[in-house]
Amino acid sequence: MIDRGDYWQCAALIPKGTDAERRAAGLAPFMDNFTAAAPWLADRMSALRSWDDVKLLDVRLDRLSRWHRPGLLCIGDAAHAMSPVFGIGINLAVEDAVAAARYLVGPLSAGTVGLGDVRGVQRRRWPTTALTQALQRFAHRRVIGPVLAGDPPFGNPRRAQRAAELLTTSRWLNRVPAYFLAYGALRERPPAASLR
Ligand SMILES: Cc1cc2nc3c(=O)[nH]c(=O)nc-3n(C[C@H](O)[C@H](O)[C@H](O)COP(=O)(O)OP(=O)(O)OC[C@H]3O[C@@H](n4cnc5c(N)ncnc54)[C@H](O)[C@@H]3O)c2cc1C
Known part of the structure; x- marks a missing residue:
């Protein structure tokens, strides 16, 4: 839930493919989920007038095998x-854009951009992308999937707690996720010419 000043933006996770059946069941059961989690919302549920006020944001997790065609380079979610x-x-x-700037600013200025240059951007960004998506897939499989099915994450709450403790209490281990989230597997630096 996010306080937007004059309204609350509320989000709920639902299993993929269940939106249509939820909408068919009507707004009341949908609202009940929110009031069960946050009872103080009960007196303002009338603010939600119809399903038009409820947006489905479809989550996808995939990537192109080739991020470029002659005259086109895909980065970010497009790739x-x-x-x-x-x-993340x-x-x-943003990191893709920074890497693309570093790889392409010279060839673009000289008017010599070729396949090797755009291929270089994909090659550079591939490890961070593949590793991040693998971690996201793991979280979907071991945490989000079980929780949505009403089961404990990792199949055992104690195991999840132990993993969280290890990550937060170990002086060295707790730096790894922080570094990875902030910089990715390979830290991207802007082209030298763009730095003042
Ligand atoms: C439900 C959900 C929640 C998320 N929450 C987070 C989060 O909290 N933090 C986080 O880091 N990431 C989050 N993500 C992932 C994140 O949204 C994307 O990875 C990120 O937005 C990708 O940025 P992008 O610029 O590549 O693409 P986008 O943000 O999708 O930007 C593409 C832009 O291009 C525009 N566009 C499309 N077609 C055209 C066209 N033909 N002409 C002109 N413009 C066009 C679109 O309108 C859009 O503005 C979330 C994803 C989902 C699905």
Whole structure:
């Protein structure tokens, strides 16, 4: 839930493919889910007038095998659709743009951009993309899927708790996710000429 000043933006995760059946069941059961989680919302549910006020954001997690064609380079979600897990998709899109600038500014200025240059951008960004998507897929399979099915994450709440403790209490281990989320597998630096 996000406080937008004069309204609350509320989001709920639902299993893929279940939107149509939820809409067919009507707004009341949908609203009940929210009031069960946050009872103080009960007196303002009338603010939601119809399903037109409820948007479905479809989550996809995939990537192109080739990010370029003559005259075209795809970066960000156009090359690799990211899931919301870890809130990291925007980082990757920005990092792709920074890498593309570094690889292409010289050839673009000289008017000599070739296949090798755009291929270089994909080759550079592939490890971070593949690793991030693998981690997101793991989280979907071991955490989000089970939770949506009403089961404990990792099949065992104690195991999930132990993993979280290890990551947060170990002086070295807790730096790894922070570094990875901030910079990705390979840190991208802008072209030298763009730095003042
Ligand atoms: C439900 C959901 C929640 C998410 N939450 C987070 C989060 O909290 N944090 C995070 O980092 N990532 C999150 N992500 C992932 C993140 O949204 C994407 O990875 C990121 O937005 C990709 O950025 P992008 O610029 O490549 O693409 P986009 O953000 O999709 O931008 C593409 C833009 O191009 C425009 N466009 C499309 N077609 C045309 C056209 N023909 N002409 C002109 N313009 C066009 C679109 O309108 C859009 O503005 C979430 C994803 C989903 C599905």
